[in-house]
Each structure stands twice: as structure tokens, then as C-alpha cells.
Amino acid sequence: MTIIxxxxxxxxxxxxxxxxxxxxxxxxxxxxxxxxxxxxxRTAPLGDPINIKVRGFNLGIRRAVAQNIxxx
Amino acid sequence: xVTTYALTGNPNSGKxxxxxxxxxxxxxxxxxSGVTVEKKEGxxxxxxxxxxxxxxxxxxxxxxxxxxxxxxxxxxDKPDGILNVVSASNLERNLYLTLQILEMNVPVVIILNMMDxxxxxxxxxxxxxxxxxxxxxxISTGSNDRSELKKIKHIVDEDNKSTFERFSYFSKDITExxxxxxxxxxxxxxxxxxxxxxxxxKILEKDQEVLSALKDIDEGLLKKGEELKKELEAKYNxxxxxxxxxxxxxxxxxxxxxxxxxxxxxxxxxxxxxxxDKYLTHRILSIPIFLGIMWLIYYITxxxxxxxxxxxxEWLIGDFITGAAESGLAWIGASExxxxxxxxxxxxxxxxxxxxxxxxxxxxxxxxxxxxxGYMARIAFMMDxxxxxxxxxxxxxxxxxxxxxxxxxxxxxTRTLENERDRKxxxxxxxxxxxxxxxxxxxxxxxxxxxxxxxxxxxxLYVLGIGIAMASGMLLSKLxxxxxxxxxxxxxxxxRIPALKSVAIHMWDKGKDFLIRxxxxxxxxxxxxxxxxxxxxxxxxxxxxxxxxxxxFGKAIAPVFIPLGFGDWITSVAFITGFAAKEIVIxxxxxxxxxxxxxxxxxxxxxxxxxxxxxxxxxxxxxxPCFAAISVMKKELNSWKETGFAVLYQTGTAYLMAMAVYQIxxxxx
Numbered sequence: 001m002t003i004i005x006x007x008x009x010x011x012x013x014x015x016x017x018x019x020x021x022x023x024x025x026x027x028x029x030x031x032x033x034x035x036x037x038x039x040x041x042r043t044a045p046l047g048d049p050i051n052i053k054v055r056g057f058n059l060g061i062r063r064a065v066a067q068n069i070x071x072x
Numbered sequence: 073x074v075t076t077y078a079l080t081g082n083p084n085s086g087k088x089x090x091x092x093x094x095x096x097x098x099x100x101x102x103x104x105s106g107v108t109v110e111k112k113e114g115x116x117x118x119x120x121x122x123x124x125x126x127x128x129x130x131x132x133x134x135x136x137x138x139x140x141x142x143x144x145x146x147x148x149d150k151p152d153g154i155l156n157v158v159s160a161s162n163l164e165r166n167l168y169l170t171l172q173i174l175e176m177n178v179p180v181v182i183i184l185n186m187m188d189x190x191x192x193x194x195x196x197x198x199x200x201x202x203x204x205x206x207x208x209x210x211i212s213t214g215s216n217d218r219s220e221l222k223k224i225k226h227i228v229d230e231d232n233k234s235t236f237e238r239f240s241y242f243s244k245d246i247t248e249x250x251x252x253x254x255x256x257x258x259x260x261x262x263x264x265x266x267x268x269x270x271x272x273x274k275i276l277e278k279d280q281e282v283l284s285a286l287k288d289i290d291e292g293l294l295k296k297g298e299e300l301k302k303e304l305e306a307k308y309n310x311x312x313x314x315x316x317x318x319x320x321x322x323x324x325x326x327x328x329x330x331x332x333x334x335x336x337x338x339x340x341x342x343x344x345x346x347x348x349d350k351y352l353t354h355r356i357l358s359i360p361i362f363l364g365i366m367w368l369i370y371y372i373t374x375x376x377x378x379x380x381x382x383x384x385x386e387w388l389i390g391d392f393i394t395g396a397a398e399s400g401l402a403w404i405g406a407s408e409x410x411x412x413x414x415x416x417x418x419x420x421x422x423x424x425x426x427x428x429x430x431x432x433x434x435x436x437x438x439x440x441x442x443x444x445x446g447y448m449a450r451i452a453f454m455m456d457x458x459x460x461x462x463x464x465x466x467x468x469x470x471x472x473x474x475x476x477x478x479x480x481x482x483x484x485x486t487r488t489l490e491n492e493r494d495r496k497x498x499x500x501x502x503x504x505x506x507x508x509x510x511x512x513x514x515x516x517x518x519x520x521x522x523x524x525x526x527x528x529x530x531x532x533l534y535v536l537g538i539g540i541a542m543a544s545g546m547l548l549s550k551l552x553x554x555x556x557x558x559x560x561x562x563x564x565x566x567x568r569i570p571a572l573k574s575v576a577i578h579m580w581d582k583g584k585d586f587l588i589r590x591x592x593x594x595x596x597x598x599x600x601x602x603x604x605x606x607x608x609x610x611x612x613x614x615x616x617x618x619x620x621x622x623x624x625f626g627k628a629i630a631p632v633f634i635p636l637g638f639g640d641w642i643t644s645v646a647f648i649t650g651f652a653a654k655e656i657v658i659x660x661x662x663x664x665x666x667x668x669x670x671x672x673x674x675x676x677x678x679x680x681x682x683x684x685x686x687x688x689x690x691x692x693x694x695x696x697p698c699f700a701a702i703s704v705m706k707k708e709l710n711s712w713k714e715t716g717f718a719v720l721y722q723t724g725t726a727y728l729m730a731m732a733v734y735q736i737x738x739x740x741x
Contacts, residue, residue: 021311022135023559028317029131030561031165036321041346045358046457049466049560051349055164056339058346058564060453062460065559 003066006040012071019068031055076122081157082166083128084565086185091125092574119225132172134281136490153179153232160197161189164328171320177267179232181209188214196333207235241323249300345566369438381430389423421598422590433583435477440578444570462542463549465560468498475502479701493555500718503697504541509654520673521685533693589700597652597699637684637734653698687734694726
């Protein structure tokens with residue numbers, strides 16, 4: 001299961017980020033470490049990117065990235 | 073003695089507002105050496121305290137130019153201390169950077185900002201406890217109460233060495249590895265002031281950026297670091313950098329729980345921003361809201377207030393200053409030639425650009441409101457899908473929106489793009505978005521040749537410009553600027569009411585930039601143009617401009633434009649003068665045709681057909697922008713080669729498109 005399998009408003013717990021090192025670095029430094037709760041807030045009007053919420057702040061990421069963030 | 077403190081903090085932590093609050097108008101903007109990231113400095117009012125504003129960053133690693141700049145500044149320039157702006161409404165993530173700064177073992181004072189946002193949600197932060205945990209002084213502030221900020225003047229003179237126990241949150245094997253390496257770091261490896269333990273951590277992480285900046289690190293030491301790194305990574309089956317991030321955040325989660333007072337469970341509750349976003353980024357509603365806001369801004373800037381300021385500036389420059397200069401020159405008995413140089417050359421050329429300064433300041437007023445309120449991030453969020461298709465990022469829309477007013481600030485606005493590839497592409501594409509100065513040219517030609525459908529003709533040009541920008545994005549991202557996709561990572565910050573002081577400072581900064589350029593580049597170009605149109609090759613003054621250097625030059629290149637539908641020298645010259653400023657095209661045509669702007673329509677009708685007039689407008693739309701825009705492109709691309717490519721690409725596209733319009737059109741009309 002990944003972030004894009006969540007419905008808007010649902011949350012999940014991060015298990016692993018299956019991304020290249022650079023992207024993984026950036027996301028982890030923003031607090032998306034394994035075990036952190038992440039909420040799928042909503043999709044952008046044109047279907048991509050999506051708005052997620054981690055550690056109390058909102059972040060826009062593309063679907064291509066979101067589908068590589070594995071949840072428990 | 074001057075005390076220098078560096079200001080750091082996350083993007084959206086309110087760092088810029090704090091900087092403006094501390095320094096007021098006593099600030100100046102430059103560039104960091106070698107890169108085009110803006111460097112702001114200033115003094116705290118009435119003190120000898122100097123503040124350097126470092127770029128807003130999320131972490132102190134070396135994954136972006138901004139982070140490298142911040143880290144290098146702290147390591148190499150060794151400020152007396154760090155002022156770390158931390159947003160209390162987003163404590164965990166903001167403190168990540170704080171931890172990394174504390175790891176560098178430099179004096180730190182925390183400015184805990186946005187306390188009003190926290191209190192509005194019926195929560196609080198235990199400032200004393202946080203200060204005890206981090207071993208630092210904390211100044212708390214919020215947009216409604218800045219009184220505590222005054223304490224900074226005194227605090228920076230005290231000893232702010234942190235009592236924080238660094239690395240205590242890392243697992244034992246990591247701290248042991250750090251100790252191991254730091255013991256082996258010999259004095260000779262340490263440029264004065266660099267902390268041995270921090271350097272050891274960087275060696276363990278194998279941070280190339282840091283290690284290459286500090287040459288002469290012992291090979292054996294690097295090898296030892298590499299071995300320990302491999303050992304730890306094998307043990308945890310994880311990249312060391314990710315391991316460190318994990319352990320830091322584990323500590324921060326705990327810290328946040330200890331210091332955030334949230335008895336009502338409001339932290340999880342929906343914020344006002346989230347309520348607003350339900351509409352502002354709504355699947356359907358968001359698009360008309362966005363278009364409505366844009367329309368309002370352009371309506372006010374271009375037709376409303378903008379028209380008034382242009383009228384005023386035209387009067388000021390055309391009547392008042394010109395009149396004063398003429399009578400002044402007559403009074404001192406200046407020759408006709410000097411008068412022509414001053415009035416036609418300098419005031420005419422520089423003035424044509426100055427006329428637009430108030431309008432540009434109004435546009436920037438709105439743009440900084442869009443930025444500071446947090447809505448700009450939503451625009452980028454909404455438009456990313458479209459821009460991605462054309463090889464760009466949603467953030468590219470910001471420079472293009474600005475560029476519809478003037479390419480110069482548009483190109484400067486590309487600084488918000490962190491991906492170099494996206495940034496270069498956006499710089500090259502922004503001039504395709506028709507700027508305000510081209511509007512008068514369209515209006516003249518459209519009304520002369522397409523009376524009843526003039527508006528549609530002008531509209532079609534704007535659409536063509538956007539279309540060419542998009543198509544070029546697709547083409548150039550496949551051919552020239554391949555590189556990696558940015559991945560688009562964008563924080564959607566809480567909506568905030570912009571601080572008037574910051575908006576005013578931003579507006580004035582941009583206006584000032586423009587004035588400086590008018591006084592330098594445009595001034596020089598105007599003098600050269602005047603000279604070229606007033607003299608022949610034997611440097612004697614000519615009364616008939618068709619005998620001037622400019623005319624000879626125009627005649628020489630005129631044949632090039634025959635396939636586009638016009639091969640007369642005046643049109644060619646107008647293109648050349650268009651390099652100085654696009655609106656000069658009209659004055660060139662009217663001067664060289666020897667008629668006023670009113671009679672110009674009649675002369676133009678004799679020279680062009682509707683088809684060649686359209687071809688002319690297409691060329692003006694797409695061809696290389698004015699000198700000012702080229703010079704700022706050079707500054708931002710930081711390369712003559714890239715700038716040359718951009719100008720050639722733009723002019724080449726203009727030529728091909730205008731030729732296509734004329735040649736294909738000739739088959740039908």
C-alpha cells in the first residue's frame with residue numbers, strides 16, 4: 001500500500017521510501033521518516049500533484065513520488 | 073567592533089519578515105559569489121550588529137545551492153553567531169535545522185516566531201523547557217507582537233555558546249564512530265574555528281561538498297571514515313544520512329511532545345488554512361477563483377491604476393522634464409546637437425523605460441502579496457500538471473506571470489526554482505510571454521490593419537506567445553536541457569496576512585533595480601542609438617536620417633527580412649532599436665518616416681499588407697527581448713554561452729514563425 005491508495009482524509013504510517021537517494025534525503029529531512037503518520041489531504045484540480053500532511057505541515061508532491069512511499 | 077550574526081531558518085518561517093523588522097531600510101541586496109542566489113545584509117538599527125540573511129533551507133546538508141551557501145557561510149566566514157528563526161506552528165520540522173546548527177557547535181539564539189498562530193489555536197509552547205533542552209536562549213515573537221525582538225541588540229553581545237549536549241540522540245555506535253574519527257582529526261586538518269566533532273560527522277557521512285571545500289584532509293582519515301560508514305550501513309541496512317535523519321526526528325518528536333501544550337487536542341484539528349484550501353484548491357472551484365484573482369490584478373495594474381501612472385509619467389518626462397531640459401539648455405546656449413542628444417537621445421530613450429516603473433512597482437506589490445500570503449504556492453500546486461507536460465515545474469508559472477508585466481523581473485523571479493535545469497529553461501522561455509512594452513506596438517498595428525477585429529488579433533498574439541513557450545519547453549527539455557526532473561516538492565504554507573513593511577520593501581527593491589538599469593544599460597544604449605542615427609560614417613552630422621550609420625546598417629540587413637514580408641530599411645532599423653526597448657519600435661518608425669504618430673497609420677498602410685503587418689507583430693512578439701532583459705538573462709544564467717543561445721533561439725524562432733505566417737498566409741490571401 002502507498003500514499004495514493006489512501007482516500008482523501010485518510011492517514012497511514014510510513015514504512016519505507018522507495019526513491020532515489022536525493023529525493024529520499026529531501027523527504028526524510030522534511031520529516032517523512034519511517035513510522036511517521038502521513039495524511040492524504042486532496043488531489044490538485046488537474047489530478048496531479050497531491051497535497052499530503054506530515055508532522056503538522058502541508059506538502060505538495062507528485063503522484064510519481066507518492067506511489068513510491070510505502071505505508072504499513 | 074562589529075558583531076555579525078547570520079539569520080537562518082526554514083522557508084515560510086517568517087525569516088524575511090524578521091530580517092526586515094530588524095534591519096528596516098538599512099539593508100542591501102547582492103549576490104553570493106559565483107551563484108545568483110540573492111544575498112541580503114543589513115544592520116540592526118542603531119547598533120553595530122550586522123545581520124547576513126542566509127537562504128531559507130530545511131536542512132544543513134548539501135543537496136541544493138541554498139544549503140551549500142548557508143553551510144559554507146557558517147564554516148568559512150565564521151559569523152559570531154546564528155539567529156535561527158523557528159516557526160512555533162511547525163516546531164518539529166523547524167527544529168531539525170536547529171539541531172544541525174547546534175551540531176556545528178556555533179553560538180545560537182533561537183527566534184521562536186509565529187507564537188500568535190499557536191496561541192490562536194489555544195495551544196502554547198513551553199519556551200523555558202525548550203530553552204533548557206536545547207541549551208540556547210530563545211526570543212519569542214509573533215506578527216502581532218514584536219516587542220521581544222528588541223532584546224536581540226543585547227543578547228548578541230553576550231556569550232551564546234550552547235550548553236546543548238550534541239549527538240546525544242544518536243545511537244551509541246554512531247557517537248562512538250564520531251568520537252573515533254574526531255580524535256584522529258589532527259590540528260592541521262582543522263582550519264581555525266571548525267569543530268572537530270562536526271567535521272568527523274561529515275567525514276562519516278562522506279559529505280563531498282564539505283570535504284572538497286576543506287582540502288588537505290588526511291587520506292587515512294577519509295579511509296577510516298569510509299570503513300566506519302560501511303560498517304554502520306551494513307549493520308542497519310540503511311544509508312548513514314537517512315539513519316541520522318531518523319534518529320534526529322525521533323528526538324524531535326519527543327521534544328515536541330514535551331514542550332507543546334495542547335490540552336484540547338487542537339494540534340490534530342483542522343486549521344483555518346485547511347478550511348480555506350477546501351475552496352482555494354478545490355477540484356472545480358479553484359480554477360475560476362484563480363482566474364478571477366489574476367484578472368483583477370491585471371485589470372488594476374494595466375488598465376486601472378497602471379494607466380493613470382503611465383499618463384502621469386508621460387507628462388512628467390515628456391512635458392515637464394523635457395521642457396525643463398530644453399529651456400535649461402537654451403539658457404546656457406547649448407548647440408542644437410547637444411539639445412538633440414539630451415532631449416531625443418537620453419530623455420527619449422531612458423524616459424521610454426522610466427514610464428513603466430510605477431506600473432512595474434504596482435505589479436510587484438500584488439506579486440509580493442500573492443507570495444507572502446501563501447497563495448502563490450497554491451498556484452504552483454494547481455498548475456504543476458500543465459507545466460510538467462512541457463518539461464517544466466509548477467513553480468515556473470511564477471516567473472511567467474511576472475514576465476507578462478516585464479520580462480526583467482520575471483527572469484529574476486526564477487530564483488525561486490531550486491532545480492537548475494527548470495530554472496535555465498524558465499529563464500529562456502519567459503521572454504516569449506508577451507511583456508507590457510510590446511502592447512503599444514500591437515495596438516498600433518492592429519488598429520491600422522485589423523480595425524474591427526483588433527482585439528482578437530492582439531489576443532491571438534498572447535496565445536501564440538504562450539503556445540511557443542510551451543512548445544519550446546517541450547523541445548528544449550528533450551534536446552538541450554535534459555537533466556533530471558525536479559520531482560516537485562512544494563510546501564503549502566499556512567495562509568498569512570502579508571506584512572506591509574515587507575511588501576513595501578520588496579516593491580521598492582524591484583523599482584530600484586529598474587531605475588538603476590535605466591541609468592546604466594538603457595542610458596548607454598540610448599546614447600549609442602542617437603549617435604548612430606545622427607551621424608554618417610565620416611562622423612559628420614546628417615539632417616536626413618536615411619544617410620546615417622543606422623540607415624546604412626538597416627539597408628545592409630534589410631534583405632534578410634524579405635521572406636517575412638518586409639524588406640525596407642526602416643523596418644530593419646526598428647528591429648534593431650527594439651533591442652533597446654520594445655516600445656521604441658513605434659518612435660523609431662515615426663521618426664524615420666518623418667511623420668507624427670497620428671499620420672504614421674497612413675504611412676504604414678502604404679508599406680505593409682495586413683498579412684505582413686501580422687508577420688511583423690509575430691516577429692516583435694518572439695524575437696530577442698530588449699537589452700535590459702538580455703543583461704538580466706546573462707546575470708541569471710551566469711554564462712555568455714547560454715545567454716547567446718537564448719537570444720539566438722528566440723530570434724530564430726521569431727524569424728521562422730514570422731516567415732511561416734507570411735509564406736503560408738500568402739497562399740491564401
